[in-house]
Amino acid sequence: MSKKVWKAGTMLYPAPPVMVTCGTSEKPNVFTVAWTGIVNSEPPMTYVSVRPERYSYGLIKETGEFVINLTTANLVKTADFCGVKSGREVDKFAETGLTAEAASAVSAPLLSESPLCLECRVKEVKPLGSHDMFLAEIVAVDVDEELLDESGRLRLEKAHLAAFCHGRYYAVGAELGTFGFSVVKKKTRKRRIAEIKEKRKEERIKKERAAEKHTSEDEKRDKAARFGQKVGRYFEQKREKPRRFKKTNEKNPKTLRFSDSGRSVSASRKKRTEKRK
């Protein structure tokens, strides 16, 4: 692969286009940040690099807290808007319909619409040049319950996260492997694949059963509704025609004639003539 040498630049992609919430629940702000990442595991630590001229810069400096909200494909347009408009001029929550929700450990709110939010407390502010880096500890993580499977494991692939790559947004796509898969032994790999297949099968069956149950419940409801209509119709008929039996049948008056007692007229007449005999 022959390469061209360019001047130094910020070419580490993809980057996560996260939405950072700051300020307070009463007066929140949100802006987009791509210069972010994890810098330590124990304690879990992150950073956001922010230009001092941003409105959010002062808010984070003041409270020493912020929330990193992951952006999904559905939220990309909103994230872009929050990255081009300033909270100095517009209320980005009112403009976008985003919801600020109280976080559990920090004063800055989180975004209800984001599936994964990292509550952060600033440990250090490091001026780097164009940006100041807010080095922070992640003090709590808020996860959308719908992303958890039955065993409580996080299925982040369901969130359809967004990526920022050299000025463009992308949706995180096809899975290519799992952590350490390159060194996994053949036997273990086979077992894992079998486990995955089995799990998928179980999930499919579960879904089908749920769908079946749904339809049978729907049918029951429909039946009940139909029954209700029938009952209604019956009562309507009753109101219109209160008598159980008609004395004459318009279609065939000779053969079907009933007395008030419900007996056919011809039968009662027969009985009477028999008595007279």
Ligand SMILES: Cc1cc2nc3c(=O)[nH]c(=O)nc-3n(C[C@H](O)[C@H](O)[C@H](O)COP(=O)(O)O)c2cc1C
């Ligand atoms: C995809 C994207 C990534 C951005 N990344 C950063 C960043 O890492 N740091 C920063 O200071 N500004 C970044 N910005 C710009 C700010 O989000 C933008 O200036 C915003 O309007 C600031 O809002 P505020 O004035 O309400 O704080 C980014 C914008 C976009 C669209």
